[in-house]
Amino acid sequence: MQSVSKIEKPNFPAAWVGEWQGILSVERGMKEVMSTPFHLSIQPLAEGCYTWGIAYGEAKSDNRPYTMCPTDTSTSVHWRIDEHNGILLDGYVHGDVFFSRFEVMNNLLFTRDELIGDTIYHEIISGPMTGVIATGDTVLQVKTPEGIRSDSIPVVNSFVLPTRQWAKLTRR
Numbered sequence: 001m002q003s004v005s006k007i008e009k010p011n012f013p014a015a016w017v018g019e020w021q022g023i024l025s026v027e028r029g030m031k032e033v034m035s036t037p038f039h040l041s042i043q044p045l046a047e048g049c050y051t052w053g054i055a056y057g058e059a060k061s062d063n064r065p066y067t068m069c070p071t072d073t074s075t076s077v078h079w080r081i082d083e084h085n086g087i088l089l090d091g092y093v094h095g096d097v098f099f100s101r102f103e104v105m106n107n108l109l110f111t112r113d114e115l116i117g118d119t120i121y122h123e124i125i126s127g128p129m130t131g132v133i134a135t136g137d138t139v140l141q142v143k144t145p146e147g148i149r150s151d152s153i154p155v156v157n158s159f160v161l162p163t164r165q166w167a168k169l170t171r172r
Helices: none
Strands: 018-028 031-042 050-056 062-070 078-082 088-094 097-104 107-116 119-128 133-144 147-158 163-171
Touching (some): 018 119, 031 119
Antiparallel strands (some): 018 163, 050 062, 062 078
């Protein structure tokens, strides 16, 4: 049996290079509210950078030719996507998954892209930063064999997550 640590992981983003396509679905709860063709183009560029071009629609009418570059070439864990409009988004590789988290117009977005075999699973979960439910923020008295001790419980904020976008992308 092979050790988990010795299993070869796809090299990000070199193993991801290609033209990818699928259908992007937008859901609110259990209801699909929209679907559209979705394209992702990952191609090598100079100096270790790659395209991270996304396009929506059958005719790719909403085309976003982003560029992705490593911020630390020694680890290839931290990447930065340049939208070429003044917006830079940080992304991080953990295992076979590329993650990004950012806030825009008081909405928090969490993105997840994973390569499994010859398929990229793309997902964005989003919701407003308002409507927070705050719990915790208390001190508990805990009985232990040594006596009573106090445990401080921090404030924990819980946010609503009403929207999910997802796509299963295959190489063209």
